[in-house]
Amino acid sequence: MHCSEFRTALSALVDGEDLPPEMTGAALDAHLLGCAECGAWGERARRLRLLAARFDLG
Ligand SMILES: [Zn+2]
Numbered sequence: 001m002h003c004s005e006f007r008t009a010l011s012a013l014v015d016g017e018d019l020p021p022e023m024t025g026a027a028l029d030a031h032l033l034g035c036a037e038c039g040a041w042g043e044r045a046r047r048l049r050l051l052a053a054r055f056d057l058g
Pocket of ligand 1: 002006031035037038
């Protein structure tokens with residue numbers, strides 16, 4: 001699976017949505033353990049989500 005698929009799943013998680021049907025939480029965790037770039041991407045997405053919530057943008 002490609003990084004972009006994990007990032008789609010991560011952004012769904014951050015938004016409180018369900019994972020895409022082809023993605024499992026275990027696969028996502030395993031990828032994040034081995035891919036620092038997706039780990040950093042997920043952190044950034046989480047921070048942006050918190051910021052948006054604080055300013056009531058979504
Ligand atoms: Zn990755």
